Amino acid sequence: MKLEFNKDQLLNALNTVTRAIPTRTTNPILECVLFEAADHEIRLTANDTEFGIETVVDGTIAEEGKLAIEAKLCQEIVRKLEGGDSPVVIESDETFLTTIRCEDAVFKIPGRDGEEFAYLPEIDRSHYISMSQFTLKQAVQKTIFSAALNDSNRMMGGLFLEVNGEKARFVALDGHRIAVQNVTLREDYGSAKAIIPGRTISEISKLMTDDNEKEVVLFFSENQVLFSFDRTVIVTRLIEGEYFNIDRMISKSYETKVTVSRSRFLSDVERAVILIKESDHKPVILDIQSGEIRLQAKSAFGSMNSRLQCEQAGRDLMIAFNPRYLADALRNIDDDTVAMYMTNARAPMYFCDDRESYFYLILPVNFVV
Amino acid sequence: MKLEFNKDQLLNALNTVTRAIPTRTTNPILECVLFEAADHEIRLTANDTEFGIETVVDGTIAEEGKLAIEAKLCQEIVRKLEGGDSPVVIESDETFLTTIRCEDAVFKIPGRDGEEFAYLPEIDRSHYISMSQFTLKQAVQKTIFSAALNDSNRMMGGLFLEVNGEKARFVALDGHRIAVQNVTLREDYGSAKAIIPGRTISEISKLMTDDNEKEVVLFFSENQVLFSFDRTVIVTRLIEGEYFNIDRMISKSYETKVTVSRSRFLSDVERAVILIKESDHKPVILDIQSGEIRLQAKSAFGSMNSRLQCEQAGRDLMIAFNPRYLADALRNIDDDTVAMYMTNARAPMYFCDDRESYFYLILPVNFVV
Numbered sequence: 034m035k036l037e038f039n040k041d042q043l044l045n046a047l048n049t050v051t052r053a054i055p056t057r058t059t060n061p062i063l064e065c066v067l068f069e070a071a072d073h074e075i076r077l078t079a080n081d082t083e084f085g086i087e088t089v090v091d092g093t094i095a096e097e098g099k100l101a102i103e104a105k106l107c108q109e110i111v112r113k114l115e116g117g118d119s120p121v122v123i124e125s126d127e128t129f130l131t132t133i134r135c136e137d138a139v140f141k142i143p144g145r146d147g148e149e150f151a152y153l154p155e156i157d158r159s160h161y162i163s164m165s166q167f168t169l170k171q172a173v174q175k176t177i178f179s180a181a182l183n184d185s186n187r188m189m190g191g192l193f194l195e196v197n198g199e200k201a202r203f204v205a206l207d208g209h210r211i212a213v214q215n216v217t218l219r220e221d222y223g224s225a226k227a228i229i230p231g232r233t234i235s236e237i238s239k240l241m242t243d244d245n246e247k248e249v250v251l252f253f254s255e256n257q258v259l260f261s262f263d264r265t266v267i268v269t270r271l272i273e274g275e276y277f278n279i280d281r282m283i284s285k286s287y288e289t290k291v292t293v294s295r296s297r298f299l300s301d302v303e304r305a306v307i308l309i310k311e312s313d314h315k316p317v318i319l320d321i322q323s324g325e326i327r328l329q330a331k332s333a334f335g336s337m338n339s340r341l342q343c344e345q346a347g348r349d350l351m352i353a354f355n356p357r358y359l360a361d362a363l364r365n366i367d368d369d370t371v372a373m374y375m376t377n378a379r380a381p382m383y384f385c386d387d388r389e390s391y392f393y394l395i396l397p398v399n400f401v402v
Numbered sequence: 403m404k405l406e407f408n409k410d411q412l413l414n415a416l417n418t419v420t421r422a423i424p425t426r427t428t429n430p431i432l433e434c435v436l437f438e439a440a441d442h443e444i445r446l447t448a449n450d451t452e453f454g455i456e457t458v459v460d461g462t463i464a465e466e467g468k469l470a471i472e473a474k475l476c477q478e479i480v481r482k483l484e485g486g487d488s489p490v491v492i493e494s495d496e497t498f499l500t501t502i503r504c505e506d507a508v509f510k511i512p513g514r515d516g517e518e519f520a521y522l523p524e525i526d527r528s529h530y531i532s533m534s535q536f537t538l539k540q541a542v543q544k545t546i547f548s549a550a551l552n553d554s555n556r557m558m559g560g561l562f563l564e565v566n567g568e569k570a571r572f573v574a575l576d577g578h579r580i581a582v583q584n585v586t587l588r589e590d591y592g593s594a595k596a597i598i599p600g601r602t603i604s605e606i607s608k609l610m611t612d613d614n615e616k617e618v619v620l621f622f623s624e625n626q627v628l629f630s631f632d633r634t635v636i637v638t639r640l641i642e643g644e645y646f647n648i649d650r651m652i653s654k655s656y657e658t659k660v661t662v663s664r665s666r667f668l669s670d671v672e673r674a675v676i677l678i679k680e681s682d683h684k685p686v687i688l689d690i691q692s693g694e695i696r697l698q699a700k701s702a703f704g705s706m707n708s709r710l711q712c713e714q715a716g717r718d719l720m721i722a723f724n725p726r727y728l729a730d731a732l733r734n735i736d737d738d739t740v741a742m743y744m745t746n747a748r749a750p751m752y753f754c755d756d757r758e759s760y761f762y763l764i765l766p767v768n769f770v771v
Contacts, residue, residue: 103703106676106703106704109676110673110676113669113672113673113676114673115669137708137709137710138670138673138706138707138708139706139707139708140673140677140704140705140706140707141704141705141706141707142703142704142705143704300482300484301507303482304479304482304483304507304509307475307478307479307482308509334472334475334511335475335509335510335511335512336509336510336511337507337508337509337510338507338508338510339506339507339508340506341506
């Protein structure tokens with residue numbers, strides 16, 4: 034194999050595929066990127082056991098071939114090459130010894146037979162939805178923080194995507210809170226469901242551009258979803274099983290509704306977080322009465338009190354939360370004001386806008402005044 | 403005690419003194435900042451066992467007093483207050499319970515009697531030197547990387563400052579390399595010597611501005627140095643003993659001199675670093691002949707070869723180094739071209755400019771071709 038690249042294009046492609054390289058593995062082939070040059074096309078692939086990324090990169094094929102080399106080492110080398118107008122040449126011999134060369138710098142690293150490499154599975158492309166990359170990125174980032182990525186419950190470590198006609202819903206939950214983002218699609222795509230592993234969908238969302246014009250297409254099969262965008266394809270396994278019955282968990286009834294400045298509320302909650310270390314489980318207490326929220330937090334470090342004007346509908350209420358969960362939700366809302374719906378001190382609270390573009394539910398905690 | 407501050411001014415003062423707060427200590431008073439309000443002046447002090455910082459901050463004294471409160475908690479709280487036009491009020495009662503208030507947010511945290519607090523020692527101010535803050539910052543940052551901060555040899559963990567008439571010399575070394583910065587002072591200050599603990603001088607250098615007009619004055623006593631700048635005073639203990647005899651270690655003779663582009667040489671060395679993990683002690687080998695440096699590095703990950711034009715004076719030479727030491731020195735030189743002086747493969751190499759503003763010596767290592 035002998036290929037010639039522009040440095041920046043090659044580096045971009047490597048930066049894309051290395052997102053599928055596991056940080057720890059005992060199987061060396063999983064640490065490799067596959068270079069495949071055939072039929073006037075150069076294709077780079079990385080394949081974790083959970084998800085794989087394949088991308089097409091421009092370059093000149095002097096000799097066709099197939100080669101697997103250590104992905105992160107290759108990325109590191111290419112990053113440090115001179116580049117500019119000088120091409121990067123990658124060449125391998127029959128023992129897969131690989132030479133990477135640019136100007137006067139020459140690296141030689143061992144490679145492996147590309148035949149050892151596991152290809153991305155074929156996915157049937159009949160059942161799909163399409164949205165802007167920006168929409169996908171936002172919907173993922175504004176829900177995934179509520180997933181329990183390190184929990185023993187695999188289902189809670191996933192992002193649930195549900196399509197129903199023109200509506201797509203993204204859901205993540207961890208047993209203490211639920212985050213929902215609703216997205217309106219451009220057309221009716223029928224129905225689909227997928228529980229995507231949290232780490233995978235996080236990595237994918239980082240590859241999405243902020244450009245609202247650029248599309249990503251999601252193809253659904255039984256155990257996998259394929260993401261196709263730009264010149265890149267990603268296939269991820271799904272978490273098997275039936276996701277939690279969200280609609281049964283979510284009740285839209287309430288007795289008290291409070292509308293408040295999001296930034297001021299967030300500031301007050303962040304002040305409570307100063308005093309409350311993650312481990313000591315102290316709550317922030319909200320005392321809602323007469324159009325005012327009084328916040329109080331108390332721990333071994335000291336106490337904090339604060340008051341905040343609000344628009345109150347319904348009866349007075351005292352309710353307590355883990356301040357980190359409140360802060361996480363408030364940070365992920367873009368609106369200037371936020372509405373908070375409550376029933377009593379033991380029932381779930383939720384933030385929600387009129388268009389129901391987002392829905393953040395948080396369970397209250399016990400407290401002593 | 404009752405004081406009123408502008409938030410940003412108070413936060414700046416806290417950011418300054420908290421640099422002397424140790425990260426781990428079993429003595430709670432060492433984690434405190436002392437507020438002292440008397441004679442129309444508010445003074446904040448933090449005092450590690452090794453060094454202490456005292457700064458004066460503007461504010462209104464409603465009631466004079468003295469109070470010690472947990473420094474990092476106080477800093478965290480003040481950082482999160484609203485500020486703007488609203489004053490920050492700090493008030494303590496006879497039990498040292500402290501209220502920190504701004505707008506509607508009120509924190510209460512326990513404080514301590516300021517009398518428990520250890521003041522900065524008095525330093526005789528007759529023996530001093532003065533330089534710009536920028537000069538001190540640069541001289542420290544361009545040497546301290548060569549000190550062995552975690553070594554059991556305390557002397558190697560220090561920065562040696564030596565004043566001789568109009569010359570000041572900053573030196574750090576770790577047994578494998580020596581870094582020297584020479585600074586010309588504005589007048590003849592006589593002579594002085596001090597071995598300043600590395601962590602302390604690093605923290606101090608971070609408090610120096612990049613402004614060449616702002617001065618810092620260093621007062622020398624037998625076991626301490628006092629730094630005075632802006633409205634801040636820092637006192638640090640010194641490492642006791644006689645520093646290494648640098649002049650005996652440094653020989654300016656050489657057999658081969660090579661002049662080379664600093665950035666290109668650094669790029670080549672950084673490429674070698676990719677292949678050489680810290681632990682495996684593989685060198686980069688420089689083969690200098692006929693106006694060319696050939697670099698080679700080899701490890702379990704692969705090999706790298708490169709060549710670089712240079713201006714060579716003296717005989718050909720093959721010599722090997724830890725590439726990290728070469729990279730550290732090259733990164734801390736500002737000039738476009740750099741001169742490298744060598745005698746043979748077993749004798750120290752040094753980088754040095756004509757004005758001798760810097761001098762970086764590195765010991766070579768053994769190699770097999």
